[in-house]
Amino acid sequence: MSAGPVLQAGNLLLRPWRDGDLPAFAALNADPRVMEFLPAVLDRAASDAMAGRIRDHFARQGYGLWAVEVPGVTDFAGFVGLNVPPFEAHFMPCVEIGWRLAVDYWGRGYATTGARAALHFAFDKLQLAEVVSFTVPHNVRSRRVMERLGMAHDPADDFDHPLLADGHPLRWHVLYRVGRTERKSL
Numbered sequence: 331m332s333a334g335p336v337l338q339a340g341n342l343l344l345r346p347w348r349d350g351d352l353p354a355f356a357a358l359n360a361d362p363r364v365m366e367f368l369p370a371v372l373d374r375a376a377s378d379a380m381a382g383r384i385r386d387h388f389a390r391q392g393y394g395l396w397a398v399e400v401p402g403v404t405d406f407a408g409f410v411g412l413n414v415p416p417f418e419a420h421f422m423p424c425v426e427i428g429w430r431l432a433v434d435y436w437g438r439g440y441a442t443t444g445a446r447a448a449l450h451f452a453f454d455k456l457q458l459a460e461v462v463s464f465t466v467p468h469n470v471r472s473r474r475v476m477e478r479l480g481m482a483h484d485p486a487d488d489f490d491h492p493l494l495a496d497g498h499p500l501r502w503h504v505l506y507r508v509g510r511t512e513r514k515s516l
Contacts (some may be wrong), residue, residue, distance in 0.1 A: 331368030334388040339447035344396035354406040358432045367469040407435040417492045440474045453510040465502045481506035
């Protein structure tokens with residue numbers, strides 16, 4: 331389905347997407363627990379379209395949101411990786427790090443392990459000066475991952491997500507940053 335680098339991350343393989351990942355990705359995107367802090371669950375067509383955008387991002391940028399494989403456990407647990415957000419905000423231009431895993435794979439350290447590998451790639455291969463991440467304030471699980479990655483939050487950076495309408499309950503976002511020179515040992 332897409333080409334791109336393969337990253338080994340502890341017990342994880344961050345790899346290009348395969349067509350066989352699409353059903354598991356659709357199930358993940360249809361799960362209200364996974365999508366709790368995102369605007370809506372996705373139907374199969376919207377999920378497949380997102381996978382297509384991920385593939386296109388790899389083709390354009392040479393990196394993106396890798397499929398997470400846990401050998402001996404599952405061929406597809408979700409994604410972890412790097413993305414260029416499709417909107418304008420005060421912290422642009424930027425590269426964002428993000429993750430989305432099926433509930434069965436929460437609490438196992440996969441998001442943190444995969445994100446560390448993605449940050450190494452961002453700083454060592456892409457030579458990025460900084461990587462950001464953002465979410466809604468009450469997404470405690472993702473915020474903990476950001477903090478374990480050595481990312482810092484400054485409330486002055488928080489913002490209204492421009493792709494969500496005024497008054498939307500998920501519009502307010504917290505922004506975390508980590509720079510190549512200030513990163514903790516990953």
